[in-house]
Amino acid sequence: MDYPSKVLAKAVDEISGLPGIGKKSALRLALHLLKQPESQAIALGDSLKKLVTDIKYCKNCHNFSDAEICEICDNPKRTEELLCVVEDVRDVMAIENTGKFRGKYLVLGGKISPMEGIGPNKLNISSIEKKLENGIVKELIFALSATMEGDTTAYYIYKKFKSSPVRFSTIARGISVGDELEYADEISLGRSIQNRLPYNEKD
Amino acid sequence: MDYPSKVLAKAVDEISGLPGIGKKSALRLALHLLKQPESQAIALGDSLKKLVTDIKYCKNCHNFSDAEICEICDNPKRTEELLCVVEDVRDVMAIENTGKFRGKYLVLGGKISPMEGIGPNKLNISSIEKKLENGIVKELIFALSATMEGDTTAYYIYKKFKSSPVRFSTIARGISVGDELEYADEISLGRSIQNRLPYNEKD
Numbered sequence: 001m002d003y004p005s006k007v008l009a010k011a012v013d014e015i016s017g018l019p020g021i022g023k024k025s026a027l028r029l030a031l032h033l034l035k036q037p038e039s040q041a042i043a044l045g046d047s048l049k050k051l052v053t054d055i056k057y058c059k060n061c062h063n064f065s066d067a068e069i070c071e072i073c074d075n076p077k078r079t080e081e082l083l084c085v086v087e088d089v090r091d092v093m094a095i096e097n098t099g100k101f102r103g104k105y106l107v108l109g110g111k112i113s114p115m116e117g118i119g120p121n122k123l124n125i126s127s128i129e130k131k132l133e134n135g136i137v138k139e140l141i142f143a144l145s146a147t148m149e150g151d152t153t154a155y156y157i158y159k160k161f162k163s164s165p166v167r168f169s170t171i172a173r174g175i176s177v178g179d180e181l182e183y184a185d186e187i188s189l190g191r192s193i194q195n196r197l198p199y200n201e202k203d
Numbered sequence: 204m205d206y207p208s209k210v211l212a213k214a215v216d217e218i219s220g221l222p223g224i225g226k227k228s229a230l231r232l233a234l235h236l237l238k239q240p241e242s243q244a245i246a247l248g249d250s251l252k253k254l255v256t257d258i259k260y261c262k263n264c265h266n267f268s269d270a271e272i273c274e275i276c277d278n279p280k281r282t283e284e285l286l287c288v289v290e291d292v293r294d295v296m297a298i299e300n301t302g303k304f305r306g307k308y309l310v311l312g313g314k315i316s317p318m319e320g321i322g323p324n325k326l327n328i329s330s331i332e333k334k335l336e337n338g339i340v341k342e343l344i345f346a347l348s349a350t351m352e353g354d355t356t357a358y359y360i361y362k363k364f365k366s367s368p369v370r371f372s373t374i375a376r377g378i379s380v381g382d383e384l385e386y387a388d389e390i391s392l393g394r395s396i397q398n399r400l401p402y403n404e405k406d
Binding site for chain 2: 002003004005006007008010011013014015017018019020025027028029030031032033034038040041042043044045046047048049050051052053054055056063064065066070071072088089090092093096097
């Protein structure tokens with residue numbers, strides 16, 4: 001495709017470097033921006049640059065943060081006794097969105113995946129060690145994907161720290177709220193039966 | 204959704220202002236950029252800003268351009284006798300891509316659409332007048348969408364300039380190359396029969 005202008009060609013090229021956006025969509029987005037007031041593209045451009053230059057990672061939990069320590073780690077109302085281990089910042093957001101967790105997090109930054117060449121040394125596992133050292137953490141909760149890689153990662157961390165005086169738990173797996181049994185996959189349904197809970201009329 | 208960082212929230216907000224990109228995709232794109240080298244987001248941000256600040260519109264044909272006059276208008280090898288009227292810069296690119304047109308263009312910047320409040324005065328129709336004044340243009344080719352709005356726009360321009368000594372034509376409509384007759388829609392097929400061409404073994 002020939003572009004009538006080099007600035008346009010460059011913009012299309014940069015936009016199509018994003019995942020899931022091809023040359024055609026990139027051109028559509030560029031032409032959209034050109035139809036809007038200039039300020040929109042300038043604000044977008046600035047906030048993308050600021051995103052990578054100004055964002056910080058919390059020293060404690062590796063969550064994104066605007067300061068050295070993130071708001072969650074810095075919140076004295078949240079207990080230090082519960083430590084929830086997640087793969088990704090998105091998982092922190094998803095759990096925070098439920099409003100059901102009042103502990104702290106640790107963002108691993110991925111999961112062990114030999115296929116993608118990600119070994120334990122690429123994850124923030126040493127930060128778990130630091131967190132467990134002072135003995136404040138009572139329970140370490142795995143909130144990892146229900147996949148082979150997620151299970152491997154949980155097992156690796158469990159093996160490494162099983163001698164520490166901490167309880168290990170993992171988020172419940174079973175059928176989703178709203179699911180009909182007939183359509184649930186057998187593994188989830190099997191886990192649901194195995195891990196059945198005392199009936200509670202308030203749930 | 205609560206974001207752990209204000210720079211992230213701002214970036215997600217700006218990205219999701221683009222058409223077809225919701226908050227979830229915007230977050231995915233922002234997190235992708237954060238995983239790449241900083242330079243990628245900076246280059247993207249810069250080229251988006253440059254796009255709107257540096258791009259020019261050709262004074263002659265309203266195509267995008269890096270200079271006052273675009274490369275197509277400035278090319279002496281292209282004939283001034285053929286003027287192809289298109290809605291959009293994308294259409295210029297599409298026709299240029301075929302390599303089958305050696306004339307000049309005029310980009311209307313849209314089509315007449317009362318539904319969207321676009322009247323003839325919002326289009327670059329006065330530039331057609333200027334082009335026709337000196338009598339060099341021999342044929343005005345409508346390359347507009349095969350929609351009600353496209354047809355209305357062509358008819359409006361035809362009515363306005365039909366007294367000028369210029370031939371009007373429109374791009375051929377019919378079944379696409381590769382189409383099977385049985386699946387072609389009846390209107391396209393009908394036009395194909397009406398506008399049948401002398402058989403040419405070289406086509």
